Amino acid sequence: MVEKLASAERDEALAKLPQWRHDAAENAITREFGFPDFSRAFAFMTQVALLAEKEGHHPDWSNSYSTVRISLSTHDAGGISAKDIALAGEIDRLLERAPA
Numbered sequence: 001m002v003e004k005l006a007s008a009e010r011d012e013a014l015a016k017l018p019q020w021r022h023d024a025a026e027n028a029i030t031r032e033f034g035f036p037d038f039s040r041a042f043a044f045m046t047q048v049a050l051l052a053e054k055e056g057h058h059p060d061w062s063n064s065y066s067t068v069r070i071s072l073s074t075h076d077a078g079g080i081s082a083k084d085i086a087l088a089g090e091i092d093r094l095l096e097r098a099p100a
């Protein structure tokens, strides 16, 4: 089982993911994404869903029209693990490859 990161490790990893925030109340890392419309927001969610299935690691998220909010934590570890950091990086790279 993957271990949760110590807060110093988490902060060091987050320094390389400047668009992600540590949400202490959720014990998760979060990012909000804005798109021009619902279709593009949902297309992004579809890509993230496929990525999550591939990784066996899944986001907690919400969608309101053209906004998608993603919260990543490792439920099994009770906090933020390297898997969350890795998935956040891959989600960022999805947008670099195919800007919405």
Ligand SMILES: C[C@H](O)[C@H](O)[C@H]1CNC2=NC(N)=NC(=O)C2=N1
Pocket (backbone or CB within 6 Å): 056, 057, 058, 059, 060, 072, 073, 074, 075, 076, 077
């Ligand atoms: C068995 C399966 O791999 C686990 O239940 C996975 C599935 N996806 C998961 N996703 C997240 N975010 N946290 C987990 O602990 C987790 N566990």
